[in-house]
Amino acid sequence: MLSEDTNLSRRDFFKELGMVGGGGMMLSAFPWLQSCSADDKAKIVKEKVRIGFIGTGSRGQFHLNNLKSNPIADVVALCDNYPPHLKDASAIFPKAKRYVDYRRLLEDKDIQAVMIATPLNEHAHMTIESLQAGKHVFCEKSMAMTPQDCLNMYNTFKQSGKVLFIGQQRLYDPKYVRVMKMIHNGLIGTICGIRAYWFRNNDWRRPVPSPELERKINWRLYKATSCGLMTELATHQLQVGNWALKMIPETVTGMGDIVFWKDGREVYDNVSLIYRYSNGVKMTYESIISNKFYGLEEEILGNKGTVEPEKGRYYFEDVKPAPGIMQLINQIEHKVFDNVSFAGPSWVPETASINKGEMIMDHMTAHDGASSVGASDDGTVELETAFCEAAITGKPAKNLVEEAYYSSVLGLLGLQAMEENRIVTFPAEYKIPYLNFA
Amino acid sequence: MKDILISSKRQKTELYIFAGCIIAAFIMNVISIIVYKTEWSELWTQALWMLIITCGFYALTIAFRILLWLIRHLSIYKK
Numbered sequence: 001m002l003s004e005d006t007n008l009s010r011r012d013f014f015k016e017l018g019m020v021g022g023g024g025m026m027l028s029a030f031p032w033l034q035s036c037s038a039d040d041k042a043k044i045v046k047e048k049v050r051i052g053f054i055g056t057g058s059r060g061q062f063h064l065n066n067l068k069s070n071p072i073a074d075v076v077a078l079c080d081n082y083p084p085h086l087k088d089a090s091a092i093f094p095k096a097k098r099y100v101d102y103r104r105l106l107e108d109k110d111i112q113a114v115m116i117a118t119p120l121n122e123h124a125h126m127t128i129e130s131l132q133a134g135k136h137v138f139c140e141k142s143m144a145m146t147p148q149d150c151l152n153m154y155n156t157f158k159q160s161g162k163v164l165f166i167g168q169q170r171l172y173d174p175k176y177v178r179v180m181k182m183i184h185n186g187l188i189g190t191i192c193g194i195r196a197y198w199f200r201n202n203d204w205r206r207p208v209p210s211p212e213l214e215r216k217i218n219w220r221l222y223k224a225t226s227c228g229l230m231t232e233l234a235t236h237q238l239q240v241g242n243w244a245l246k247m248i249p250e251t252v253t254g255m256g257d258i259v260f261w262k263d264g265r266e267v268y269d270n271v272s273l274i275y276r277y278s279n280g281v282k283m284t285y286e287s288i289i290s291n292k293f294y295g296l297e298e299e300i301l302g303n304k305g306t307v308e309p310e311k312g313r314y315y316f317e318d319v320k321p322a323p324g325i326m327q328l329i330n331q332i333e334h335k336v337f338d339n340v341s342f343a344g345p346s347w348v349p350e351t352a353s354i355n356k357g358e359m360i361m362d363h364m365t366a367h368d369g370a371s372s373v374g375a376s377d378d379g380t381v382e383l384e385t386a387f388c389e390a391a392i393t394g395k396p397a398k399n400l401v402e403e404a405y406y407s408s409v410l411g412l413l414g415l416q417a418m419e420e421n422r423i424v425t426f427p428a429e430y431k432i433p434y435l436n437f438a
Numbered sequence: 439m440k441d442i443l444i445s446s447k448r449q450k451t452e453l454y455i456f457a458g459c460i461i462a463a464f465i466m467n468v469i470s471i472i473v474y475k476t477e478w479s480e481l482w483t484q485a486l487w488m489l490i491i492t493c494g495f496y497a498l499t500i501a502f503r504i505l506l507w508l509i510r511h512l513s514i515y516k517k
Binding site: 321323324325326327328329 | 466467470471473475476
């Protein structure tokens with residue numbers, strides 16, 4: 001049964017999910033994947049959503065290049081207050097109108113939806129103003145710089161009746177959806193712990209043409225515009241932990257420092273945190289950007305097995321024993337040689353059992369997490385397509401914003417715990433009706 | 439170069455010994471399946487290991503027979 005399950009191609013997998021064809025039993029477990037039914041898809045097949053794109057830097061251009069080949073997307077306007085980026089984006093969509101002020105773009109009645117890929121400090125007010133202007137919104141993760149701003153975004157979304165997507169692409173990554181299905185079906189038993197980490201070895205800097213542009217270009221490194229590793233990397237992985245456990249942590253503590261890149265930056269380059277869930281399970285989180293050996297992963301540990309979604313592998317605790325004949329030979333070998341006193345108590349080498357695990361699915365792409373812009377086949381294209389479909393139909397993706405909200409707030413609470421050097425409890429005023437607060 | 443002649447009796451003897459080795463390896467495989475409670479499909483999936491063990495047993499019989507021949511030869515020489 002399992003091997004049959006794991007031998008699905010990516011396309012087959014989405015067929016099974018009902019994203020390409022009919023419905024499936026998995027849909028109830030992943031409601032955001034059914035934001036567009038098969039009937040809706042048939043109705044909108046010849047439609048295109050008219051998009052205004054705000055923030056055309058590296059991540060923005062990554063989205064624009066994807067949208068260029070998306071048959072239901074039409075980027076009709078571009079906005080950036082940094083001319084070189086706007087010029088680069090115009091090369092991708094030459095017919096799109098150009099704006100320097102996003103408010104002028106929002107006044108454009110021709111635009112149905114906006115996509116926001118600006119620095120973090122711009123997310124909240126741009127998203128709120130866009131929703132209030134009657135636009136459907138896709139905003140890059142993380143949601144905002146404070147829990148209150150995240151909540152304001154969430155409340156505005158709920159009141160507006162418009163579509164809001166946050167760039168949590170793992171929610172659409174086939175590997176992750178498959179892993180969550182396995183976990184929720186009890187394949188690895190009871191989850192006892194989660195170890196998440198993201199390691200890179202680069203300074204996170206972009207080239208700056210002149211010194212006065214330092215804070216504009218390298219906004220990720222300064223507290224006025226960024227919360228550093230917690231909002232740029234951790235939010236993705238914190239969401240995976242909540243997704244697996246179907247709950248949010250109660251408390252968090254941790255430490256953060258600038259250990260290696262002492263180049264005038266203000267955000268940590270080295271963080272280590274512990275998130276504790278109400279059932280006692282801990283999710284440890286670590287991010288270092290001066291060593292890339294271990295890359296990125298979320299190791300989800302159950303009493304029956306372990307999954308590593310980034311690598312796309314799972315491992316059972318009890319591995320199939322060696323063939324009987326091999327066990328017999330091994331035992332004879334030990335009986336004969338173990339008592340020979342030669343170079344110590346025994347010179348017979350112990351052969352360690354190496355559990356290489358099984359693939360979650362065929363034809364998948366694993367990433368080392370080194371790119372600051374985006375990786376191919378990580379669910380981003382599926383997320384963009386789902387947003388376009390939702391913007392055309394006007395039907396929001398169920399629970400997607402809620403998942404993103406909690407991961408954003410948890411990242412910020414982690415930062416607070418590190419900065420105040422204490423254990424932070426999830427504040428009741430930031431709990432929304434989702435997961436264990438339904 | 440001189441032709442090496444192996445008598446039909448010798449060939450038969452060697453075949454019997456090799457067949458005995460195959461049976462011994464097979465029994466060893468059956469016992470290990472029972473003792474270690476592994477799958478009966480190992481009777482054929484572990485055929486390569488059985489063949490290797492058969493060859494090992496056969497090599498042991500050769501070594502044993504050479505040893506016997508040496509002991510016998512030495513005792514004759516002493517007399």
